[in-house]
Amino acid sequence: MGDAQEIENIHSRHMDRAMALALRGVGLVAPNPLVGCLIVREGASIVGHGWHEGPGTPHAEVKALEEAGDKARGATAYVTLEPCNHHGRTGPCVEALIDANVAEVIYALSDPNPLAAGGADRLRAAGISVRGGVGEDLARHVNRAWLHFIECERPFVVGKTAMTLDGRIATAGGESQWITGEESRKAGHRLRHEAGAIIVGAGTVIADDPALTARTDRGTGYPLRIVLDSTARTAPGAKVYERSGKGALLAATRAAPAARLAAFKEMGVEVLVLPADDAGRPDLHALLGALHERNIVSVLVEGGGEVLGGFFDADLLDEIDMFIAPKLFGGGKPAFGGDGVERLTEADRFSFQQIKTDGPDFRFQGVRRKEGA
Numbered sequence: 001m002g003d004a005q006e007i008e009n010i011h012s013r014h015m016d017r018a019m020a021l022a023l024r025g026v027g028l029v030a031p032n033p034l035v036g037c038l039i040v041r042e043g044a045s046i047v048g049h050g051w052h053e054g055p056g057t058p059h060a061e062v063k064a065l066e067e068a069g070d071k072a073r074g075a076t077a078y079v080t081l082e083p084c085n086h087h088g089r090t091g092p093c094v095e096a097l098i099d100a101n102v103a104e105v106i107y108a109l110s111d112p113n114p115l116a117a118g119g120a121d122r123l124r125a126a127g128i129s130v131r132g133g134v135g136e137d138l139a140r141h142v143n144r145a146w147l148h149f150i151e152c153e154r155p156f157v158v159g160k161t162a163m164t165l166d167g168r169i170a171t172a173g174g175e176s177q178w179i180t181g182e183e184s185r186k187a188g189h190r191l192r193h194e195a196g197a198i199i200v201g202a203g204t205v206i207a208d209d210p211a212l213t214a215r216t217d218r219g220t221g222y223p224l225r226i227v228l229d230s231t232a233r234t235a236p237g238a239k240v241y242e243r244s245g246k247g248a249l250l251a252a253t254r255a256a257p258a259a260r261l262a263a264f265k266e267m268g269v270e271v272l273v274l275p276a277d278d279a280g281r282p283d284l285h286a287l288l289g290a291l292h293e294r295n296i297v298s299v300l301v302e303g304g305g306e307v308l309g310g311f312f313d314a315d316l317l318d319e320i321d322m323f324i325a326p327k328l329f330g331g332g333k334p335a336f337g338g339d340g341v342e343r344l345t346e347a348d349r350f351s352f353q354q355i356k357t358d359g360p361d362f363r364f365q366g367v368r369r370k371e372g373a
Contacts, residue, residue, distance in 0.1 A: 015135035021051040027193040031295040033146040037064040038078040047071040061093040072100040082111040083119040104129040108139035145298040154288040156298040159320040168329040183359035184323040195300035201307035202229035211239040232260035309338025320366040
């Protein structure tokens with residue numbers, strides 16, 4: 001019994017290391033999943049390691065096998081996702097593992113993508129020992145956005161707000177920079193780095209003129225910046241429409257004048273004309289459907305309050321990050337607009353945990369308890 005437990009502990013430790021490798025690809029690999037791989041001999045000697053760095057680059061297994069070379073023969077491969085069994089931009093990882101003559105493949109999570117699934121069966125057919133489910137819970141958490149994108153056919157939506165203790169994102173006079181401290185702002189930029197796109201409303205652009213870049217230790221990133229602007233009333237020269245990186249997208253409705261839309265197109269801004277909801281704003285379900293077609297795996301909704309409230313009312317928030325400063329405004333703009341809930345039972349939609357911060361602010365992360373629309 002003790003030997004069996006020690007073997008399980010060894011498997012868990014190696015899978016944890018593979019998971020840490022996978023996380024190096026955060027913000028870089030979409031629309032692909034985060035994957036890490038270790039090649040281990042005799043349970044202890046790591047002879048190869050790799051992680052997926054982005055679309056079109058070698059998969060984690062291939063990189064690890066290249067490092068291992070001949071030492072991969074008879075070794076065990078630990079992979080955070082079932083090795084793929086299809087030809088995409090790169091060849092199938094199962095063939096690389098078979099050609100390397102590994103003895104065993106241990107993976108955390110079965111691949112839900114029908115185009116890539118079947119790797120485990122192919123490996124078994126080649127005489128390789130295969131075991132799945134080691135570290136599955138952590139693997140699901142690491143790739144939760146990608147899994148949601150595959151299974152629900154829409155992007156994973158994270159809401160983010162920086163507010164006071166009384167739930168305000170701006171003073172009565174409209175001042176909002178800065179409510180929270182430097183550490184909270186750094187965390188917000190990391191959320192931007194992780195997202196495939198950032199969504200804000202026209203009011204935020206007009207009031208704050210944000211650039212919506214992701215400034216982290218890796219440098220400055222430029223995710224796709226999306227502005228919800230029914231009538232195209234924002235200025236085409238606003239910072240958010242700067243064309244670096246993945247560029248910008250204006251989500252308008254048919255109420256937007258053609259001349260205004262043409263001005264954005266001339267600036268190199270993509271224009272998406274969506275159906276209007278009952279309030280005349282771009283329909284959020286239609287927006288997420290269009291983003292899914294563009295292979296946007298996850299989006300970060302930064303506000304303002306009406307936009308966050310709209311996503312909340314439509315039950316389209318999968319997670320919410322709330323940065324709360326120990327301040328009171330006593331008025332001003334609320335963090336969430338919209339209709340809100342009518343009954344107390346509807347207010348239990350998220351499960352919240354407090355995350356430690358290095359500064360004076362509080363951070364709460366909420367995960368939706370039930371599947372949304």
